[in-house]
Amino acid sequence: MQLNYRMHFCMIEQNITTEGKHLTGCSEPISNSELIGFNIVRKAVCVWSAFTLKIDVVLNCWHQKMYNVTGKNLIMTEIVKSVDVEMMMNVESEKPGDEMHEQAIEEYRRKLAEYADVETRLKEIRIHVNSLKEEYDKTENDLKALQSVGQIVGEVLKQLTEDKFIVKATNGPRYVVGCRRSIDKKKLIQGTRVALDMTTLTIMRQLPREVDPLVYNMSHEDPGDISYTMIGGLAEQIRQLREVVELPLTNPDLFIRVGIDPPKGCLLYGPPGTGKTLLARAVASQLECNFLKVVSSAIVDKYIGESARMIREMFNYARDHQPCIIFMDEIDAIGGRRFSEGTSADREIQRTLMELLNQMDGFDALGKVKIIMATNRPDTLDPALLRPGRLDRKIEIPLPNEQARLDIIKIHAKPITKKGIIDFESVVKLSDGFSGADLRNVCTEAGLLAIRGERDYVTEEDFMKAVRKVGEAKKLESKLDYKPPYFATVGDIASLIRKEHQNVCSVQFYTCDNLRYAYSAPFESLLKSTFYLRINDSVHLVQVPPDFYEKLLETRSTDVVRLMELFGTAQKSNENTITENLKLLKEELQPLENKLQILSEKARLKSKRLMWLGLGFLGIQAGILARFTWWEYSWDVMEPVTYFVTYGSMLFSYCYFLLTRESNEYPSVDKRLSMSFTYKAADRHGFDFKRYNELKENCRQLEEELRQLRRQRSMIFKA
Template sequence: MVHTVGQSSNHHITPRYLSVVLTARYVLKPQSLHERDKPTSSIDFRRYANSLDHDTPPLVAVIMTPEEERQAALDSYRQKLIESREWEAKLKNLRLEIKDLQKEFDRTEDNIKALQSVGQIIGEVLKQLDDERFIVKASSGPRYVVGCRSKVDKEKLKQGTRVALDMTTLTIMRMLPREVDPLVYNMSLEDPGQVSFAGIGGLNDQIRELREVIELPLKNPELFLRVGIKPPKGVLLYGPPGTGKTLLARAVASSLETNFLKVVSSAIVDKYIGESARLIREMFGYAKEHEPCIIFMDEIDAIGGRRFSEGTSADREIQRTLMELLNQLDGFDYLGKTKIIMATNRPDTLDPALLRAGRLDRKIEIPLPNEVGRLEILKIHAQSIVLDGDIDFESVVKMSDGLNGADLRNVVTEAGLFAIKDYRDSINQDDFNKAVRKMAEAKKLEGKLEYQKL
């Protein structure tokens, strides 16, 4: 319904009519041709009624239908919803900023406390008197009866546990990890690498014996309990140099995914009395705390040689180191997850006490490979190289009598160098023949190692 309101005297706006108009939600539009389609905001009818005497253009009052009111309400709701979501996004960003600032504040507060805090004393638990009191030995030497902080788990405070003591009250504040010598820690960083038994040729029997001693007790200890026997503690690998003793130990550690300690026996010997024995104790203690663990001691003849009644002070220090090693081997738990592998190319020089049953229960000889073994090793090393046609590896193997696994790997390397010298990208049969002859000549310079089989 449309009403036109003008300045004629016949159209006076009475209060009753004005009341009806105000409750009808009019929308007034100027009745001019160029502004007819332009929307205008609602106007105050009271102001309009007072201005009828002035020269104003006639206006049209339009009453909105229910459908138009519904659409206007929806548009208003949609606009408010968009504004609400914008404010929610801003609020979320502000909360994230507050959270970051809180973290920065906590970190700064911790740094300030660290700068203002007093140091603590390192001690060792000797004995537990009751639920609240412990006898501890401070690093300076004296012993004290002290209390324990409520947040510290008292069940873990066993004899020998390293703790931090308050500087004033000597109260146990926290537990500390076991003290580890830097040399032992560097041993634990040794990575056995991705070595598989498939990459070892000519040692099938030796691999089977080694896995029976090391792998089987770690994976299936219930088999030994069921039969009623005790698994071996360790194994000795002996044989000429370059036959794969270290490679076998790495393959075992890699297949089991255990911790691996590679110990160079000559590095254990220290010039100060007692330091070598202490290093042996820490090494075995670290292995027991990080089970399952495999300790590989290469060149064990450096500290495991026969003991003599006469000798210098250095010889006596080596003997003390050997006695500590024997003591640690005797203290091993049979079903523990710590195994030891020793390797040497001089088994005839080892002390009989080290070789007796109960310490090194199995001795595995790693001999020079025979013709079949050399063929397997040569094919393994030739898998990753570029070959020119078919290579007769059997003829190469027949010329490689007396070569070990390391020599055969060097044969492949020398053949590749011959190909590089001739500006070729592949290795042919002639390169292998020249390489194996060169290695056979160099092998004559090495002395032949003779030892009695254990």
């Protein structure tokens, strides 16, 4: 039986290989995949004795799926018919066992898997052949270009017919030329640069847009592999920038569904070293798009019209290489306010600004070109540049607060080899007013100290020394820029405030007698809306918006430390007064009060020259000071202040009170003494806070004994 099947299939196979064209009626021989299918059928027939009637249904389904696809299915149909006839004739005569039945089905499944694998490999080969063909065409074009005498660069002016174009050559004349078949004619629009054959003037290839070398160098500025986790303390600014730049590029459908136009660009402004450039690089790195870093001062050229041409080249390159982000740093170099008078250089800068405004109005808001500008002087920019529709969002990058400084210094200190546990919170408390660049400099200085000590690791002491060193440099910078205000009259104060700070609402004046009635308002609301000035016998409350008041307090600790230096080193407490009895203690109070009055008088005289906005009452005497604070604080807050005045440094207590009275919270004295200005002052003057707390506790015990004695005396008198 099996021999008959083999002889039959051998005859069919011979007919397929020798007379394939005659059997199929096609003009090409049978393919390898069809031979594989034929072999599968032949092997299945060889084990026919293991099949039952169910295998006939499976084979029929398989025949329909595998061999009714191509034009050569006549051969397979003939094979299947001949096999089915002989199999049906012998179904009843042979009853295979269950084991052989399972083996045949398993073999059948394996062959199907092999066939699917072959089809997959064949598809990959076809794709590879197409890519090789494209590479072959490109190589052939390059060889022809190298073998030719040369090519003429031209510009397409107009398309006449499907194959004819009017091209203007670079040397001047215009030609009606043809085009190669391999070039996509739909891309040959007006203004396209092409290469023409030297002899036939046929368009050989399409050339990219001509790019200025300066713009080309800008495009090769690598933003680096920067992630948002490498930026600390700017979570809100990152969210706002991603809404403006990243969201329109990744999900423009959101704006279309809502029915709004996304912003075209944004402005980053803030002090130097706060991370404006780093933030723009992070956005470009996360989006994986083209990045144009433009230095605004490099655009300005001495020749008339060159700066405006550079702006046009820059925006044209960005449109051709979308998605693209244009980052213009130091935009105040070309974006300053325009004025009628000036030199020719000033007029050239104004023409550059007008071209920039024109280009910003030209590109689509939903396009994949976004612009980011950065500056340290937003007040000098032209209003036309800042209007909505050009720079829709202005994002302030401020100096980091204490928590932000802690995050930044941890990021910069992460790759440093450290030994032991480092208390970064103590380091941050000594870095008041530092920017992100200053904190990175602190880590660098700590590493240099470790190298100087011939060590491979950095300790906590290195960080403390480094932050003090950088703080001294910052202090020198602030002294050079600091100009103590001096006011002669009240009118000078009001005029200067209105001139320098246009957001001041009004100026109100209160004398010392009426000041207590001003405090009848809620203290929190009064704190957020006013700051105080003192001249002679008047205290002036200047009402300003809350955000303006918070900005004034950024340099509070720096000015307090500077004021303490002018008064000299603080005096330490006298330990003998604690061990004496109550009588001696009362006798010691009088000279201390006299000394406090002398220091208060000095502070009043100094405040006329060293007065600054927001510091507080530097010229009010101690009696008035204590009387005003009684309505503002409870005894829990006044008690440490009173002991601080009596047994501590007069100057320390004065500054301590000034900072405490302008706080919205009322923390304990230990927490308040951990402020940054206290750390700075203690480090500079060597004030022992631990000893001060011991003296304060002893004084409290003495007062408790005094109260007990008075209570016993009253009981004795009653008895």
